[in-house]
Amino acid sequence: MSEGGPALNAESIFDEDDEGGSTSGVIRIASVAALGGLLFGYDSAVINGAVDAVQVRFGIAAGTLGFAVASALLGAAAGAMTAGRLADRWGRIRVMQVAAVLFLISALGTGFSPDVWVLVLFRIVGGVAIGVASVIAPAYIAETSPARIRGRLGSLQQLAIVLGIFLSLLVDYLFVALVPQRTIDASEAGTDADNLAAATRLATEKGIPGPGLGATAEHVRTFLAEHGGKAAAYQPHAVLQLGPLEAWQWMFLAMAVPALVYGLLTFTIPESPRFLISQHRIPEARKVLEKLLGEKNLEVTIDRIRHSLKSETKPKWSDLRRPGKGGVYPVVWIGLALSVFQQAVGINVIFYYSNILWQAVGFKESQSFQISVFTSIVNVLVTIVAISLVDRIGRRPLLLIGSSGMFVSLGTMAVCFALAKVVDDKPVLEGATGPIALVAANLFVIFFGVSWGPVVWVLLGEMFPNRFRAAALSVAAAGQWAANWAITVSFPPLKDISLGLAYGIYTAFAFASFWFVYKFVYETKGKTLEEMDELAGLAPVDE
Numbered sequence: 359m360s361e362g363g364p365a366l367n368a369e370s371i372f373d374e375d376d377e378g379g380s381t382s383g384v385i386r387i388a389s390v391a392a393l394g395g396l397l398f399g400y401d402s403a404v405i406n407g408a409v410d411a412v413q414v415r416f417g418i419a420a421g422t423l424g425f426a427v428a429s430a431l432l433g434a435a436a437g438a439m440t441a442g443r444l445a446d447r448w449g450r451i452r453v454m455q456v457a458a459v460l461f462l463i464s465a466l467g468t469g470f471s472p473d474v475w476v477l478v479l480f481r482i483v484g485g486v487a488i489g490v491a492s493v494i495a496p497a498y499i500a501e502t503s504p505a506r507i508r509g510r511l512g513s514l515q516q517l518a519i520v521l522g523i524f525l526s527l528l529v530d531y532l533f534v535a536l537v538p539q540r541t542i543d544a545s546e547a548g549t550d551a552d553n554l555a556a557a558t559r560l561a562t563e564k565g566i567p568g569p570g571l572g573a574t575a576e577h578v579r580t581f582l583a584e585h586g587g588k589a590a591a592y593q594p595h596a597v598l599q600l601g602p603l604e605a606w607q608w609m610f611l612a613m614a615v616p617a618l619v620y621g622l623l624t625f626t627i628p629e630s631p632r633f634l635i636s637q638h639r640i641p642e643a644r645k646v647l648e649k650l651l652g653e654k655n656l657e658v659t660i661d662r663i664r665h666s667l668k669s670e671t672k673p674k675w676s677d678l679r680r681p682g683k684g685g686v687y688p689v690v691w692i693g694l695a696l697s698v699f700q701q702a703v704g705i706n707v708i709f710y711y712s713n714i715l716w717q718a719v720g721f722k723e724s725q726s727f728q729i730s731v732f733t734s735i736v737n738v739l740v741t742i743v744a745i746s747l748v749d750r751i752g753r754r755p756l757l758l759i760g761s762s763g764m765f766v767s768l769g770t771m772a773v774c775f776a777l778a779k780v781v782d783d784k785p786v787l788e789g790a791t792g793p794i795a796l797v798a799a800n801l802f803v804i805f806f807g808v809s810w811g812p813v814v815w816v817l818l819g820e821m822f823p824n825r826f827r828a829a830a831l832s833v834a835a836a837g838q839w840a841a842n843w844a845i846t847v848s849f850p851p852l853k854d855i856s857l858g859l860a861y862g863i864y865t866a867f868a869f870a871s872f873w874f875v876y877k878f879v880y881e882t883k884g885k886t887l888e889e890m891d892e893l894a895g896l897a898p899v900d901e
Contacts, residue, residue, distance in 0.1 A: 437489020760809020
């Protein structure tokens, strides 16, 4: 999850000690902008509930499934790379509206996909919207936020993302719950009828009551599992009919509602004063500044923004190289590494694949959906806590705490999965290992949500010096999407090899992230964007 683009050269319209004219107004504006993050989260995680159904419906292998899930990240990378230029040309609000339209198109296209490659196409369209949203909201918020609450308002984007994840998983669960429990008729053919026949034979052999006619498919499968029988492959609930469509289709189509709401609300917030001044629309900028600042320092603020815009140059890759010394500025490598570590610990495995993850170790389908919803609620709560802490405790301490907790919790999951008993070629968590793995998974989400989730968003928006912020953020965004892609594509094949191996890899990345932050990351709490030059070890630019 990255940002890159206009935020890059974005600076707050407020002086360091300026409280602004209306804090509530600033919060409302930031909240509307952050709705793009809610759609970001929804579009990213909705595949979780549908992934099993998509694999069954289209008959695809694990590698193709991983590509279908990760395809949105291709679009996200493209959206993140182009959003900055579009925002500087069209304005921040217009680009938000473009993102809303793309989210709407993605919702309709994925919901009505006739095959997996059409699904991939519209996942990519949604990914473009994700990339645009990941850029434009932090940029807009940074340009309209007082320094004293910039960290908290910047964290609104991450809060919106996790709310979107929660909403998508809740919608997935509700649509699956609405699917009628299908009873099995002895005269029908197919997998469920075969399972019923197998259960009846098993009950006769053991001299125990069987499930009987009219039993649900899940009841039959549970009976077979409990009494040593072997169930045939099953159809997940999400692939079953719910009205005129299958349940998984409704999951995608539901995104159309928040997409419309987001698009409409963008008409209620003002354009960025910084963009208006860059376009020489001074009277409009003055009106917006008056709403945000009151009558205070309007002309001084306009002059400061004008001066800042005059000193800006078009971002170039060469800006990242140190003059005379050669090589890239160290702060660029720091930002890139933070972006990669945020994804490499495997957080998106939880939110993209948790349903099939928990089913893979013996939990029922309905239980897996419930676990996913509960985990997303935990994620929302800890993100709210993080927003209150990021400007109090600081960025660096939160990252160190998060890395430590993730290392322990991921390591615990790796051990549990490695020790799982194999039944019918599938690992099954027995005894205490099941509850321990569940607790560890939620502790992982807690430690990530209170640290690396929101804090990396804040750091990427403020750690780079003004003179090359755009180019550096492009590098960080590219690294973030690349790491996300690698983790997302690789999980299905890794799961088939060994879940213990997969989580062992994520544990190693968590350990490496602690070492990296301890050695290289500096604190930015309470610093103005202009002070980042000094923190990064750059000499001031002569005026």
